[in-house]
Amino acid sequence: MRHVYVSEIAQYVGQEVIVKGWLYNKRSSGKIMFPQIRDGSGIIQGVVLKTQVPEQVWKDLEHLPQESSLIVRGTVREEQRAPGGYEIEIHDAEIVSVAEPYPLGKKDHGIEFLLDHRHLWLRSRRPHAVLRIRHEVIRAIRDFLDSNGFVLCDAPIFTPAACEGTTTLFEVEYFEDQKV
Numbered sequence: 503m504r505h506v507y508v509s510e511i512a513q514y515v516g517q518e519v520i521v522k523g524w525l526y527n528k529r530s531s532g533k534i535m536f537p538q539i540r541d542g543s544g545i546i547q548g549v550v551l552k553t554q555v556p557e558q559v560w561k562d563l564e565h566l567p568q569e570s571s572l573i574v575r576g577t578v579r580e581e582q583r584a585p586g587g588y589e590i591e592i593h594d595a596e597i598v599s600v601a602e603p604y605p606l607g608k609k610d611h612g613i614e615f616l617l618d619h620r621h622l623w624l625r626s627r628r629p630h631a632v633l634r635i636r637h638e639v640i641r642a643i644r645d646f647l648d649s650n651g652f653v654l655c656d657a658p659i660f661t662p663a664a665c666e667g668t669t670t671l672f673e674v675e676y677f678e679d680q681k682v
Contacts, residue, residue, distance in 0.1 A: 503575060508544035511588050514578045521546065521590060522573045522598075524625075525566055537563060537592070538585070539574060540625070547584040548574055548592045559595050569625070571598040 505520045506513075523541035530536070533552040538545050552560050566572070576592040624630060647654075 508539070508541050508546045508586075510543075511546055511578055511586075511590075515580055515588070516578065518575065518577050518593075519590070520573060520575050523571070524601075525568055525570050525572060527568065528563075528566070530564065535560075535563060537566075537574075539572070539590075544586065546586060547581075547589045548576065549589055550592045550595075554591075555593065555595075562597050563595055566597060567601050567603055569601040571601075572596060573598060 503518045503520050504514075505522060508521065508523070511519070511521075521539055521541060523539040526538040526540040526545050528535065528537045535548075535550040535552075537548045537550065539548055550560065550563060573596045574590060574592045575594045576590040578588060578590055580587060581589045624633065644654075
């Protein structure tokens with residue numbers, strides 16, 4: 503079996519694969535469970551039949567909280583009803599790390615709350631999409647500048663106010679008598 507990213511899953515229809523990621527969402531109805539797994543490149547739906555997996559795997563997945571990390575093994579198949587058009591029929595799963603209860607729900611949260619949980623908020627669809635777009639824009643600008651002979655120079659930053667965490671302040675004279 504081969505480890506694949508969700509973005510490459512269409513190339514492996516009918517094959518057994520390994521997907522490593524985080525539990526994005528999960529729904530269940532008795533003897534069938536649909537965990538959605540996110541790996542940074544996309545989200546794929548898994549299908550777990552209670553009769554097709556060891557009892558311990560079913561129990562582990564049943565009680566696994568959102569954003570826990572896991573490794574699943576299964577067969578890729580095309581399924582038009584699944585998000586993205588593909589799903590994995592999961593035969594085995596290994597829990598890597600169980601997450602604490604996920605604090606972000608579908609309801610709107612205040613900016614203070616979102617900033618306190620920014621590492622989780624950035625994983626949601628909209629902020630993640632913004633980061634991807636920002637990445638592409640910055641990459642295009644860097645490619646343009648590189649191809650036109652520019653050199654990146656990280657200059658020191660002078661600020662007129664003391665920043666947090668500074669232990670030593672010193673004066674820097676520039677533009678004649680102005681001091682910072």
